[in-house]
Amino acid sequence: MTAGPAHLAITPVEPGGPATEALAAREAAALLPTYSRQPLALVEGHGAWVTDAEGRTQLDFLSGLSVTNLGHAHPEVAARVADQAARLVHTSNLYYTEPQVALAERLQRTLGWPDGKAFLCNSGAEANEAAIKLARRHGRRRDPDKTRVVALTGGFHGRTLATLLTTGNPDKHAPFQPLGEWVTHVPHDDADALAAAVDDDVCAVWLEVVQGEGGVRPLDAAVLDAAAQACARHDALLVVDEVQTGLGRLGEWYGFQGTDLEPDVVCLAKGLGNGLPIGAIVARGEAAHAFGPGDHATTFGGGPVVAAAANAVIDVLERDDLVAHAAARGAQLRAGLDALAAHRPDCDHARGRGLLQALALDAPRAAAVTERALAHGLLVNAVAPDAVRLAPPLIVSAEEVETGLARLTAALDEVAAADHAEPTDHAAPADHAAPADPAEPTDHAEPADPARAPEEHP
Numbered sequence: 001m002t003a004g005p006a007h008l009a010i011t012p013v014e015p016g017g018p019a020t021e022a023l024a025a026r027e028a029a030a031l032l033p034t035y036s037r038q039p040l041a042l043v044e045g046h047g048a049w050v051t052d053a054e055g056r057t058q059l060d061f062l063s064g065l066s067v068t069n070l071g072h073a074h075p076e077v078a079a080r081v082a083d084q085a086a087r088l089v090h091t092s093n094l095y096y097t098e099p100q101v102a103l104a105e106r107l108q109r110t111l112g113w114p115d116g117k118a119f120l121c122n123s124g125a126e127a128n129e130a131a132i133k134l135a136r137r138h139g140r141r142r143d144p145d146k147t148r149v150v151a152l153t154g155g156f157h158g159r160t161l162a163t164l165l166t167t168g169n170p171d172k173h174a175p176f177q178p179l180g181e182w183v184t185h186v187p188h189d190d191a192d193a194l195a196a197a198v199d200d201d202v203c204a205v206w207l208e209v210v211q212g213e214g215g216v217r218p219l220d221a222a223v224l225d226a227a228a229q230a231c232a233r234h235d236a237l238l239v240v241d242e243v244q245t246g247l248g249r250l251g252e253w254y255g256f257q258g259t260d261l262e263p264d265v266v267c268l269a270k271g272l273g274n275g276l277p278i279g280a281i282v283a284r285g286e287a288a289h290a291f292g293p294g295d296h297a298t299t300f301g302g303g304p305v306v307a308a309a310a311n312a313v314i315d316v317l318e319r320d321d322l323v324a325h326a327a328a329r330g331a332q333l334r335a336g337l338d339a340l341a342a343h344r345p346d347c348d349h350a351r352g353r354g355l356l357q358a359l360a361l362d363a364p365r366a367a368a369v370t371e372r373a374l375a376h377g378l379l380v381n382a383v384a385p386d387a388v389r390l391a392p393p394l395i396v397s398a399e400e401v402e403t404g405l406a407r408l409t410a411a412l413d414e415v416a417a418a419d420h421a422e423p424t425d426h427a428a429p430a431d432h433a434a435p436a437d438p439a440e441p442t443d444h445a446e447p448a449d450p451a452r453a454p455e456e457h458p
């Protein structure tokens with residue numbers, strides 16, 4: 001698909017339509033209502049662009065929640081998945097399969113952990129669940145009471161019962177109690193509280209270097225230091241959840257590599273399969289010896305097709321130097337967001353790293369901005385009531401970053417105009433004097449540009 005000028009039009013088009021409504025009605029009759037969906041039904045995607053059931057094209061600055069990092073329908077991933085699917089899809093883990101071993105070797109190489117050992121599973125929650133069991137096993141070998149976990153408020157680690165308890169959002173725990181009492185949460189910005197919470201009964205400290213679902217919040221170096229020191233002092237494992245931040249998203253292969261942290265275990269998923277369901281943990285040092293045969297298992301985990309997808313993802317990231325590209329495009333995106341925050345009263349600040357960024361607003365308007373962004377052909381999400389998350393694919397071009405910023409600006413203008421309008425004048429679109437969308441959105445191979453200076457943005 002080539003996105004032509006029609007896709008760049010800045011005139012807002014109300015989302016939804018007959019095809020979307022028909023699908024929503026069928027869904028309501030057949031699926032449990034666990035999701036509040038946007039009025040958008042997607043049917044196809046190429047690169048950073050998706051097409052909806054009404055035939056409209058959107059610039060995807062969310063990547064399926066940091067998953068389709070190589071863009072939609074990446075030809076290398078598609079070809080290697082098709083090739084593997086035509087030869088061998090499933091064997092169970094009773095037998096050896098080469099793609100699984102090859103993936104574990106690639107994880108060792110990209111982590112820089114020659115002694116790292118992987119366990120492959122199907123999702124981010126399962127990766128965290130596996131790491132919880134591994135940390136327990138490791139701790140209990142030292143002392144039967146060494147079973148507790150210290151985690152951070154705002155952290156997100158999954159929705160299975162154990163990972164839900166590890167997730168630092170008590171509102172999400174309440175409807176499913178009892179979840180047990182083996183996790184202590186400390187404020188995500190309080191190094192002293194973290195240090196004080198870790199004792200000899202703690203088997204692991206759990207954190208994300210940038211809390212993704214918690215609002216795209218990079219943790220302070222002091223908190224990271226406190227975690228590392230507490231783990232060393234009390235012989236606890238340092239587990240870094242890189243489900244959202246790993247595989248180049250932050251402009252580093254893994255987020256911890258941009259810090260002084262040396263984790264014992266990392267959890268991965270999301271971008272690993274570019275949309276195919278795969279998760280992994282990698283443990284090193286003594287942690288790599290915690291599990292023995294029978295301690296953990298999965299029927300599907302690391303099967304040949306998803307492992308082939310993940311091998312293709314890592315090969316393309318390496319071949320096309322996409323981690324450096326993500327760092328450059330992330331700097332460009334951040335410069336644009338910083339400029340918005342500097343010049344607009346309705347924006348407060350930008351935060352994040354690499355291509356995982358949030359624009360914090362001056363009020364809880366993120367849902368409205370997300371909704372108007374959709375009308376302007378841009379997919380983003382309200383990661384907090386007052387913060388809009390942007391996570392474009394790592395293949396995003398400089399022109400697409402500018403297009404995304406222009407569309408976001410148009411959405412902000414509309415929300416601001418509606419706020420200032422009389423109640424009856426709600427729908428008046430803003431003056432999209434706004435920078436015309438500048439680019440053809442197809443060139444993913446383009447070399448990295450230096451970031452634009454903030455002053456160049458409106």
Ligand SMILES: Cc1ncc(COP(=O)(O)O)c(C=O)c1O
Pocket residue numbers: 065123124125126128156157158159208212213241242243244269270
């Ligand atoms: C940091 C982190 N850990 C774990 C998970 C859970 O992953 P999944 O939804 O694949 O179970 C997520 C999902 O957003 C995440 O962001």
